[in-house]
Amino acid sequence: MANAREQLYASLDVGTTKVVTLVGKANPSGSIDIVATGYAPSVGMRKGMVVSPEAVRESIASSVQQAERSLGRKVPPVVAGVTGSHLKSRNSDDPVNVPMSVLPANGRFNEASGNALGSAGRLSDAVGMRVVQAVPRSYNANGSGDADSSGMFGKSIGHGSHIVMGDVVSVDTLLSTIRSAGVSVHSLALEHLASSEAVLTSEERLMGVILADIGGGSCDIAAYREGSVWHTASIPVAGQHFTNDVAAGLGIPPNAAERVKLLYGSTRFERVDAKETVDAQSGAGAQARPVHRKTLNRLLHDRAVELVRLMMQRLASNGLIRIPSGGIVLTGGSATLPGLAEIVADYGKCQVRIGVPSSVWGLPEELANATYSTSVGLLLWAIRQNAAAGERSAHPAAAAPRSGGWFSRLMGRQPAGAGV
Numbered sequence: 001m002a003n004a005r006e007q008l009y010a011s012l013d014v015g016t017t018k019v020v021t022l023v024g025k026a027n028p029s030g031s032i033d034i035v036a037t038g039y040a041p042s043v044g045m046r047k048g049m050v051v052s053p054e055a056v057r058e059s060i061a062s063s064v065q066q067a068e069r070s071l072g073r074k075v076p077p078v079v080a081g082v083t084g085s086h087l088k089s090r091n092s093d094d095p096v097n098v099p100m101s102v103l104p105a106n107g108r109f110n111e112a113s114g115n116a117l118g119s120a121g122r123l124s125d126a127v128g129m130r131v132v133q134a135v136p137r138s139y140n141a142n143g144s145g146d147a148d149s150s151g152m153f154g155k156s157i158g159h160g161s162h163i164v165m166g167d168v169v170s171v172d173t174l175l176s177t178i179r180s181a182g183v184s185v186h187s188l189a190l191e192h193l194a195s196s197e198a199v200l201t202s203e204e205r206l207m208g209v210i211l212a213d214i215g216g217g218s219c220d221i222a223a224y225r226e227g228s229v230w231h232t233a234s235i236p237v238a239g240q241h242f243t244n245d246v247a248a249g250l251g252i253p254p255n256a257a258e259r260v261k262l263l264y265g266s267t268r269f270e271r272v273d274a275k276e277t278v279d280a281q282s283g284a285g286a287q288a289r290p291v292h293r294k295t296l297n298r299l300l301h302d303r304a305v306e307l308v309r310l311m312m313q314r315l316a317s318n319g320l321i322r323i324p325s326g327g328i329v330l331t332g333g334s335a336t337l338p339g340l341a342e343i344v345a346d347y348g349k350c351q352v353r354i355g356v357p358s359s360v361w362g363l364p365e366e367l368a369n370a371t372y373s374t375s376v377g378l379l380l381w382a383i384r385q386n387a388a389a390g391e392r393s394a395h396p397a398a399a400a401p402r403s404g405g406w407f408s409r410l411m412g413r414q415p416a417g418a419g420v
């Protein structure tokens with residue numbers, strides 16, 4: 001149980017397959033103590049979006065209540081993740097000069113943030129879209145050396161911003177569903193950027209890197225160039241499509257397909273003996289059901305190739321023909337499908353690694369798993385946002401946090417140019 005006076009932060013990752021609640025506190029040393037967690041299977045989400053609010057409400061309530069039981073009190077207002085193919089992103093010449101609390105607590109795009117975002121906010125509202133997030137696109141642009149290299153926190157740096165807009169109805173449905181479960185929302189954050197925050201290094205961002213969070217319902221991409229986010233996209237293809245292909249291709253129910261995928265699946269089929277079989281029974285005690293392993297892997301391979309092609313096409317259509325030298329970092333539950341990283345490396349002609357939330361922040365072992373990248377990233381976001389705001393208000397003359405301050409330690413790295 002947490003001390004009543006401690007400042008607690010919370011994140012809520014409403015995924016297509018699971019809802020994760022994390023509550024943590026930040027130590028002055030820069031590490032994070034996770035003080036409560038909640039996990040529930042997700043029902044009612046499709047491709048990263050709410051399709052059955054009532055079912056999603058129950059999943060959220062179950063996850064949050066689990067965290068509240070170990071916490072001994074209500075979870076603080078959460079930073080919740082948002083994704084889905086309704087999102088549109090673009091780069092703007094307008095700088096962002098407010099710390100990004102993304103959406104105010106009432107979920108409405110307010111005048112202050114509208115002004116800060118310039119024409120982007122007003123335009124997007126006019127066409128039924130809402131600014132979900134805007135992040136600065138350059139850091140250290142003025143040579144002051146104290147900017148934030150994550151690109152997550154606003155500071156007037158004059159080199160433009162990356163603006164993500166979402167369909168008003170989809171965003172409002174997510175917010176109202178979370179609130180209907182009795183949970184206060186501090187702000188929303190893009191799931192791709194949250195995952196990036198948990199798994200990418202600042203060196204990778206500087207070199208240029210592509211993050212792909214392949215979950216159950218969507219493959220969320222964030223491309224970084226010269227240290228800043230440059231493109232974000234959500235492709236509605238992920239783990240559940242792999243499972244559906246296995247179910248259809250082997251003529252077995254979806255739960256059996258999911259099980260056989262997790263137990264035996266791989267994209268490597270060439271060297272598998274055509275006679276080898278594995279058991280695709282739907283659960284313990286169910287009737288044995290042998291299926292050919294080569295067929296299983298071939299189905300997974302074909303879907304993986306299809307997904308990687310979609311990723312490359314999406315990047316190419318946005319001007320990114322060659323993968324930057326930081327390569328591709330895969331995360332999300334589906335990133336761990338054996339052989340997938342090889343296919344991505346083949347098609348992207350680049351280095352590929354599987355990214356998990358880094359343990360440098362003192363995270364428990366079980367959260368150092370690709371499935372939890374978004375959840376951990378959202379929590380980091382909540383903590384750092386507060387730290388950045390605190391340091392800014394403590395030093396109002398400075399437009400950004402001081403080098404060497406609490407914020408810098410939480411970043412887990414020295415800000416660019418610090419000490420120069």
Ligand SMILES: Nc1ncnc2c1ncn2[C@@H]1O[C@H](COP(=O)(O)OP(=O)(O)OP(=O)(O)O)[C@@H](O)[C@H]1O
Nearest residue numbers: 015016017018215216217218239240332333334337
């Ligand atoms: N070892 C594995 N091999 C293949 N697939 C896996 C493996 N482990 C997990 N998965 C898949 O990962 C998916 C869940 O990933 P994750 O928890 O990141 O999704 P999510 O956050 O709920 O969904 P989304 O972010 O897309 O809304 C499931 O489809 C599951 O089958």
Ligand SMILES: [Mg+2]
Nearest residue numbers: 015016215374
């Ligand atoms: Mg996810």
